[in-house]
Amino acid sequence: MKRFYNHRNTIVKESVEGLLCSSHGTELAMLENKGGSCVVLRKNLDKKKVALLSGGGSGHEPMHAGFVGEGMLTGAICGALFASPGSQDILAGILAVTGDAGCLVIVKNYMGDRLNFGSAVSEARALGLKVEMVLVGDDIALGGGTKARGLAGVVLIHKIAGAAAQAGKSLEEVAEIARNAAANLHTLGLGLTSCTPYDAKPSTRIAENQVEVGIGIHGEAGAAIIPYEPLTSLMETLVKRLLSNAPEGDFFLLVNILGITPIIEAQAIISSLALTPLSKRVKMLIGPAAFCTSLDMSGVSLTIMPAQAQFLELLSAPTKAPYWVSPVPYTTSPVTLPVPILPTNARATASANPRIEKLMQVITTTLENNEAFLNSLDAKAGDGDCGSTYADAARRIATCHKDLPFADISALFGAVGRLLSRYSGGSSGALFSILFANAAENKDWRQGLLRGVEKMEEYGGAQPGDRTVLDVLRPAVECLAKGGTIEETAKLARAGAEATKTMKAQIGRASYVPPEQILGVPDAGAEGVARVFEALAHENGTHTSNA
CATH class of the missing domain: 1.25.40.340 (DhaL domain)
Structure with a gap:
């Protein structure tokens, strides 16, 4: 299949370099690349405050590098395509950003990420650095615990923890806020298609007349493959599963574009969500936007978290991260203005000839x-x-x-x-x-x-x-x-x-x-x-x- 790339082994480096040279990268820099993972940092580091570091395999852009900026991440480690970065690259990132205030490392719940980030954190601590690690597993498709994969909800943790750090809170306070927020995330995705890594053949697991509920961001199997239906029916199914184990009360909602879903369809998804029970419980909306994508997957994910005042304050705090989208009050009624009075078909008086x-x-x-x-x-x-x-x-x-x-x-x-x-x-x-x-x-x-x-x-x-x-x-x-x-x-x-x-x-x-x-x-x-x-x-x- 045709793609805009030179080689699978160079696409990540080219992408990161392109980000830094683009309109979105004016506040960003990267560590010199010696052939390993790409480490993206803020140009102007403030080591007097708690640093935030995250990362993982590439192919999910703009996550994570697109959320590096004042008020969110201090740095991001970009591994190879769908592969965790090596522990030494992660350690280099920790060393680059950590001052006396310490560093919080935010990790998605995947085996490779847990091991490599965990190893780097342990080594950094052995060097005398103050480092804490928070695991994020917001996926509800396969149940909780170790099966809960890290999805788009991790971006909310980037923002919440980043705002807390920017406000001058201690490492212990930032870590506690992040863990509390992570424990209250619920994400569920829906894919019309799977994704296709570079140089790979397209997956045939999801037929043309099917969709997958709970699909993973690497194309992993989800909760169920179901018949394809019109948008309204698909959103009803997705919301029903999302709310089945959700707590009572109101939510903040993040709507994430999983890959190549067109903007016109993403916006229609917002309209269809207004017809579901979720609409009565959403107070603030973030998106739709691409937060955590999956290459060429056509899909969407919904993330909810309790509508707590503390979370709202931190989510609404200013940030210079280039790809963050600020929350707005949720509404199901678009603002309409009166139509101007159009001229009549015949302004002149009717006459005969x-x-x-x-x-x-x-x-x-x-x-x-x-x-x-x-x-x-x-x-x-x-x-x-x-x-x-x-x-x-x-x-x-x-x-x-x-x-x-x-x-x-x-x-x-x-x-x-x-x-x-x-x-x-x-x-x-x-x-x-x-x-x-x-x-x-x-x-x-x-x-x-x-x-x-x-x-x-x-x-x-x-x-x-x-x-x-x-x-x-x-x-x-x-x-x-x-x-x-x-x-x-x-x-x-x-x-x-x-x-x-x-x-x-x-x-x-x-x-x-x-x-x-x-x-x-x-x-x-x-x-x-x-x-x-x-x-x-x-x-x-x-x-x-x-x-």
Whole structure:
């Protein structure tokens, strides 16, 4: 599978160096790398206060290095991909950050991390340093105790302990606060997919029609693989399991993006959570954001902790850590503002002009009658909806017939432009709205139409020769502006539509279609407008002969 990397063995170092050179890394530095783990530190260390160190295997960014900053971590040890850093690299980090106030080491509950961080802490203590270690196992998927893996909840411990240290509390006090917070964390994840380490084959454990509740951040098995369902149902299932062993009372909620979950879906998750029982118990929300990810996993995790005043104060304290997201009061009701009063479809007073009304009827009927044909043309070069877009606009105009100012052509153009702006979809609706809105500004309707076409070109970016409706409109409207008859105009419109059969599309969806696929096929929009001009010419001839 395609990934942005050079080699599995270099991706961590390149990532850390990129962080330090990015907008997020202006306050960060790293120990010289001798080929081991990357040790990220604050540039300006204050050893008069308790230092906070954390870390683990990489592949979960921004955790942990993204949370190094005043008010959170003092340093982070970034091991190889999904592998604990070595004890000597951890010890180097401890030595780099620890002063007389001591150092708290925050460790996720995995065997490798416990052993390597524990070894480094023991060695640091033997050297006479004041060091404490806190284990975080917030995963509830497989039960408590040694099975409770460290997940996104560890970031809350980074923040809570970091704020306590920044406030000047002693090592013993910071450690006690961190342990108390860690003991009150509950996290549960849900994966639509597993993750794929570099140079590995994608996992097939989770089928296309399945999801996994409680999936681990390394792709480990969770509590259950269940059928895939719509978002609301998935959140109901996740919340039910999360709350099954949770304490009574209210919570703070952290919503974590596990990997490649798009922002649009992460935000929809927040809306769906509002429909679950959890929503009635959440006081503050943190996220959604990427705190603890898992490479290319598509998933989300929820972390809850008791809504205690002490925790809120520490979570809300300022920090310079680049990837922290501050808590906000939880709400299930988005703020809405009143919609401005839009102009009516026809600002001018409705008026009659039988001749113009007849011509309008010819236009709308022609577009409605050619809906299927134009759709069939458009299907060969686009998404097959040109005829429907034209016909829908025609039906809307016909519906508003009695409200239109037919006795004033400029006012009529303005009214049609507003109707198209409000009710007609797609690019063509917007383009014709621009045409008629600008045409309305000129009392000479012929010159007004020419101005409208010029604005279509300006805003739309197309020119005659690009295989668009302008290949019909530009010559036809120029003819009208010079005093040409509707019959002359219709002939030019037909010639323009025919010319599009051999043109290479330069703009719009048709520009992505192989030219040979649409050779000999007229542009649907151009064909539709040409047929309107021909229908008007036919009506004019009939009217003249009957006069």
